[in-house]
Amino acid sequence: MKVIDDEEKYRTTKIKVARWIFSIALIVTIYMVYWICFDENPFLKSGSPDRINLVEITEYGNGFLFGPKNIKIYFKGNEGTILEEKKVRISNIMEPNNKSLYDITWEDKNQVEITMNYEDETKVLNYNFKTREMDMNIK
Incomplete structure (x- = not known):
C-alpha cells in the first residue's frame, strides 16, 4: 500500500513540475515573439514650423543580430491624433x-519630406497634411 502511494505521489509531482515548466516556457515564448515582431520604440520626432503637425518615427520589432528591420512613420495632427501611418x-x-x-x-x-538613406537604396517619402496624400520614391 505504501509503495502505491509513493508512486502516485511521484507521478502527480512529476505532472505538476511539467505543467510549471510548460507554463514558463509558453510565457517566455510569447514575450519573445512580441519583442521580435511587435515592440515599438520611439526613434525620431519632428514638428512642423507652426507646431501643429508632427512626424514620429518608431522602430517596429527587434531583430536578433542587426536590430530592427522595420520602422513605422506616424503623421500626427493637432492634439496628437494619428492621421496616417506608414x-x-x-x-x-x-x-x-x-x-x-x-x-x-x-x-x-x-x-x-522624409529621406531615408539606407545601404542599398534611398527612400523618399512625401506627405501633405492638408490633402493627406503620400507618395514614396525609391532611388
Whole structure:
C-alpha cells in the first residue's frame, strides 16, 4: 500500500513540475515573439514650423543580430491624433539603424519630406497634411 502511494505521489509531482515548466516556457515564448515582431520604440520626432503637425518615427520589432528591420512613420495632427501611418522596411544589411540615416525636411507647415538613406537604396517619402496624400520614391 505504501509503495502505491509513493508512486502516485511521484507521478502527480512529476505532472505538476511539467505543467510549471510548460507554463514558463509558453510565457517566455510569447514575450519573445512580441519583442521580435511587435515592440515599438520611439526613434525620431519632428514638428512642423507652426507646431501643429508632427512626424514620429518608431522602430517596429527587434531583430536578433542587426536590430530592427522595420520602422513605422506616424503623421500626427493637432492634439496628437494619428492621421496616417506608414510601415517601411529598412534596407540595411550590416549597418545598424540610427538617426543619421534620416532627414526630415518641412517644405511648409503642411508638407514634409522624409529621406531615408539606407545601404542599398534611398527612400523618399512625401506627405501633405492638408490633402493627406503620400507618395514614396525609391532611388
